[in-house]
Amino acid sequence: MIETIFPNVDWDVLWEATKETIYMTVASTIFTFILGLILGIVLFLSSPGQLWANRLLNFITSAFVNVFRSIPFLILIILLIPFTKLIMESMRGPQAALPALVIGAAPFYARMVLIALQEIDKGVIEAARSMGAKTTTIIFKVLIPESLPALISGITVTAISLLGFTAMAGVIGAGGLGNAAFLDGFQRNRGDVTMAATILILIIVFIIQFVGDAAVKKMDKR
Amino acid sequence: MIELKDVTKRYGQEDGLLAVDGVTLSIGDGAIFGIIGYSGAGKSTLIRLLNGLEKPTSGSITIAGREISSVSAKELRKVRQKVSMIFQHFNLLWSRTVKGNIAFPLEIAGVPKAERERRVEELIDLVGLRGRENAHPAELSGGQKQRVGIARALANEPEVLLCDEATSALDPETTDQILDLLTDINQRLGLTIVMITHEMHVIRKICHQVAVMESGRVVEKGNVLDVFQHPQAVITKRFVSQVTEPAGTEQALAHVRQEVPDGTLVKLVFIGERTEQPVLSSLIRSFQVDVNIVQGNITHTQGGAYGTLILQILGNGSVVQEAIQFLQREGVQAEVIVHD
Numbered sequence: 001m002i003e004t005i006f007p008n009v010d011w012d013v014l015w016e017a018t019k020e021t022i023y024m025t026v027a028s029t030i031f032t033f034i035l036g037l038i039l040g041i042v043l044f045l046s047s048p049g050q051l052w053a054n055r056l057l058n059f060i061t062s063a064f065v066n067v068f069r070s071i072p073f074l075i076l077i078i079l080l081i082p083f084t085k086l087i088m089e090s091m092r093g094p095q096a097a098l099p100a101l102v103i104g105a106a107p108f109y110a111r112m113v114l115i116a117l118q119e120i121d122k123g124v125i126e127a128a129r130s131m132g133a134k135t136t137t138i139i140f141k142v143l144i145p146e147s148l149p150a151l152i153s154g155i156t157v158t159a160i161s162l163l164g165f166t167a168m169a170g171v172i173g174a175g176g177l178g179n180a181a182f183l184d185g186f187q188r189n190r191g192d193v194t195m196a197a198t199i200l201i202l203i204i205v206f207i208i209q210f211v212g213d214a215a216v217k218k219m220d221k222r
Numbered sequence: 223m224i225e226l227k228d229v230t231k232r233y234g235q236e237d238g239l240l241a242v243d244g245v246t247l248s249i250g251d252g253a254i255f256g257i258i259g260y261s262g263a264g265k266s267t268l269i270r271l272l273n274g275l276e277k278p279t280s281g282s283i284t285i286a287g288r289e290i291s292s293v294s295a296k297e298l299r300k301v302r303q304k305v306s307m308i309f310q311h312f313n314l315l316w317s318r319t320v321k322g323n324i325a326f327p328l329e330i331a332g333v334p335k336a337e338r339e340r341r342v343e344e345l346i347d348l349v350g351l352r353g354r355e356n357a358h359p360a361e362l363s364g365g366q367k368q369r370v371g372i373a374r375a376l377a378n379e380p381e382v383l384l385c386d387e388a389t390s391a392l393d394p395e396t397t398d399q400i401l402d403l404l405t406d407i408n409q410r411l412g413l414t415i416v417m418i419t420h421e422m423h424v425i426r427k428i429c430h431q432v433a434v435m436e437s438g439r440v441v442e443k444g445n446v447l448d449v450f451q452h453p454q455a456v457i458t459k460r461f462v463s464q465v466t467e468p469a470g471t472e473q474a475l476a477h478v479r480q481e482v483p484d485g486t487l488v489k490l491v492f493i494g495e496r497t498e499q500p501v502l503s504s505l506i507r508s509f510q511v512d513v514n515i516v517q518g519n520i521t522h523t524q525g526g527a528y529g530t531l532i533l534q535i536l537g538n539g540s541v542v543q544e545a546i547q548f549l550q551r552e553g554v555q556a557e558v559i560v561h562d
Contacts, residue, residue, distance in 0.1 A: 127313035130273055130384075131327040131374075132302035141326070145317040221358040222316045 008190040014180060018200050020094045021176035024166040025204070028101035029159040035106040036158070037151070039065060040113020041139060051125075051135050065107040073104050073165050077172060097174035101165050109158045116150030117143055149220040156212025160205055167201065177201050223414050224249040224272065224382065229281035231267050241267040242278070243438035249416060249431070254408050254524065256429035256446070257418045258461055264438040265418040269384050272416065273305045274298045286381055303331050306375035310387035312367040314359040320346070320370050321355045327377040345373040349403065365396035372403065376411070383407070385417035389424060401428050405524075422464040426450070426523050434458045447525035451491060451555070466521055466530050475559070478516050478534055485514065485534040486542050491555040492520075492529035501552050502531075509545045511537035532559070 039061060045051050046058035071079070077100040084099045120143065128142045144151070167178025177197040185194030224247070231242040241264045249255045259265045270276040271283055274290050283290040285305060293301060306327070314323050324345050328338040346355050349369040359367055368388060375383055385404070389397040405428045408415050419425065425432050425446060433443040434457060441455040450466065453459040463471075475487065492501075506513055514534040521528045535542050549556040 121311075121313065123309055123311055123313035124315060126275065127307070127309060128326075128330075130275060130302055130307040131330050131378075132299035133330045134299065137330055141329070142315065146315060148317065219317075222360050 006192040006196050008192050009196045013184075014177075014193075014196060014200070017175065017177045017180040017197070018204075020174075021163070021166050021170075021178070021201070022204065024094045024097050024101065024169070024174065024176055025159060025163045025208075028098055028105065028162050028166070029155065031098065031102040032105040032109050032158055032162065033155050035102060036109030036155075037113055037144075039106060039110035040117065041143065043110060043114045044117040044143070045135070045139075051138070065110050067107075068103055069107040069111070071104075073100070073168055074172075076100055076104050077169060092173050094175050097166060097169035101162055101169065104165060105158055105162050108161070109154060112154035112158070113147075113151060116147040116154060119150060120146045149216045149222075152212060152219065153216050156208060156216075159208050159212070163201065163204060163208070223251040223253075223286060224416070225282075225284045226271075227282045229268075229271060229283060230279045231264075231271060231276060232279045240438050242271065244281075245438075245440050247433060247440065247443065249414060252408070252412050252414055253431060254405070254415045254417070254429045256425040256432045257416070257435055258420065258422065258425055258432060259418075259435035259457075260420055263435040265435050266386060268435070269307075269386055269416060269418050272382070272384055273302050273307060303327070303378040304380050305382040305384065306378065306380040307384040307386060308368065308371040308375050308388045310390050312359070312364075312371045312391075314367060314370055314374075316359050319356050319358055320351060320362070323359070323370050324373045324377055327374055331378050341377060345376060348376070348407075349373040363396075364392050365399060368392065368396075368400050369403070372400075372407070376407065379411075380413060382414045382416065385415060385419075387419060388417065390419065390421070397424070398427070404428060422461045425461075426465050426521055428524060430524050434461065445525055446523045447493070447528060450521065450523060450528050451493065466519060466528070468517070468519060471517060471532075474517055475532070478514070482514070482534060482536070485536045486546075487516070487559040488533050488535055488546060488549075489557050489559050490529075490531040490533065490549060491557075492527075492531070493555075494526045499552075501549065501554055504552075505545060505548060508548065509537065510541055511535050511545050 042061050043058065043065065046054045046061065068076070080100045080103060084096055087099060088096050090096055124146060125138060125142060128138050133141070166174070166176050167181070170176040170178025170180070171182045177200055181194045181197035184190060185197060226245055226247040229242055229245045230240070233239045233241060243264070245268060257265045257268060267276055271278050272285065272290070278291050285301070288301060290298070290301065315326065318326065321342050324342045325338050328341060333341065346352055349372050351366065351369050351373065354362065354366060359370065362370070389400050392400060401424065404415060407413065417424065417429070429446050431444065432446050432449050433440045434449075434455060435441065436455070436457050442449060442453070442458045449458060450462055453462045478485070478487070502513065505511070512535070514536065516532040516534055518531040519529065535545055537545065546556050546558070
């Protein structure tokens with residue numbers, strides 16, 4: 001049955017490609033979460049009226065976020081080739097896609113972090129200050145826990161777009177399902193391979209969305 | 223305990239909003255001190271100056287001998303553990319349970335875990351939240367949330383408790399319960415309470431001293447009972463009448479004037495034990511007058527009871543004057559209400 005629908009699919013090769021895609025998505029999501037959270041918190045705290053209110057710091061961070069958010073991902077990969085070579089010592093394989101994925105997605109996530117933090121009741125931050133909390137305490141015990149559902153739903157959306165980016169990175173040599181769909185499927189005119197790769201990507205998207213939604217639901221006690 | 227000398231707070235540049243304008247106040251150890259004013263009077267800014275959430279533009283603020291406006295950031299964090307605060311909208315962390323919220327200031331102060339848990343248990347009993355300790359704020363009523371706020375504020379054994387409109391978001395019955403809890407805490411723990419409010423009821427019920435604020439200035443201050451008896455400023459009179467004159471007083475007076483135009487309207491003010499003595503019956507026995515009670519009211523304050531009674535006295539010639547003099551001799555303030 002499966003052989004008749006997908007005559008040209010080598011399942012072992014496709015499974016390898018799936019693992020590469022999962023690896024790229026998971027690793028880049030983790031780094032994007034960390035970098036995006038740091039950028040988002042700096043953006044929030046440096047904005048007027050906040051604890052680190054500082055026009056210069058806010059300007060530099062916003063500029064960085066806006067510039068990297070605006071560059072199309074395919075161009076970003078090319079622009080970052082020297083940087084990637086420097087830190088990854090190679091331009092091939094799933095690892096080589098990570099710098100471009102993280103630098104492309106973290107500014108996008110940083111904006112979502114900023115919005116999530118702006119939703120926190122100002123009074124709660126004031127209450128923490130009135131108890132003598134340090135800024136680091138406010139970050140780790142107020143800002144992050146109080147905005148966690150929004151941070152998680154944001155990273156869910158980001159992870160799904162990262163999965164899309166990995167497919168694009170795959171086309172230029174990073175491997176994964178995008179590579180399989182393009183080289184094995186499109187270029188060799190095997191429509192069934194492209195279809196199988198698409199179905200696998202969709203399954204991963206559904207899993208990410210399901211896990212993300214379940215986590216938000218469990219956490220949100222408001 | 224708390225001394226403010228000529229404190230001014232201006233937002234922005236020189237033409238900015240003057241929120242607090244030359245306030246000088248002295249708040250004694252263990253007192254419950256009320257600051258009343260309408261919104262925009264500067265009372266929220268004033269209370270935030272006391273724990274350094276706002277910095278004064280000029281003037282000095284000392285709490286237990288420490289100059290708040292000039293301590294370092296690190297010292298200020300220490301001071302804040304001893305000058306804690308509760309809020310109108312409670313400001314609890316929704317992500318933590320009741321226990322977690324109460325433990326938060328203890329975590330900030332670096333109290334070890336075992337000690338923290340012991341203290342949280344004590345505080346839950348103190349504010350009457352036993353049975354709700356694992357609930358999240360979203361599952362609590364307004365009054366329960368404020369109890370968590372109070373427990374949280376008491377966690378580090380503060381010397382001063384600042385209340386920022388702490389009962390304004392609560393219904394009247396819950397307000398009274400929270401006020402009772404605050405009075406109880408003041409008596410049991412001996413801590414100084416500073417509360418800002420726009421409700422004279424709150425001042426009447428629990429405060430010992432009061433300051434009235436209008437456009438950034440303190441226009442009147444003193445013992446609550448004194449201010450209730452002899453309000454000076456127009457705004458103070460308005461606040462006092464919120465609790466001493468039930469709605470409809472003006473209409474009642476107008477009605478009586480119309481019905482019996484030749485009577486004399488007299489407002490009597492009784493203080494302390496005078497409120498419990500039968501002054502009226504001796505008045506009627508001693509003088510040939512008829513007395514018509516228009517309205518009466520007794521207000522209990524922390525400094526004692528305070529009663530007002532509006533009478534219409536009917537009698538021939540000078541006997542009414544004599545009756546009023548008799549009342550004054552008996553220690554009752556009697557004042558003829560002149561029709562205007």
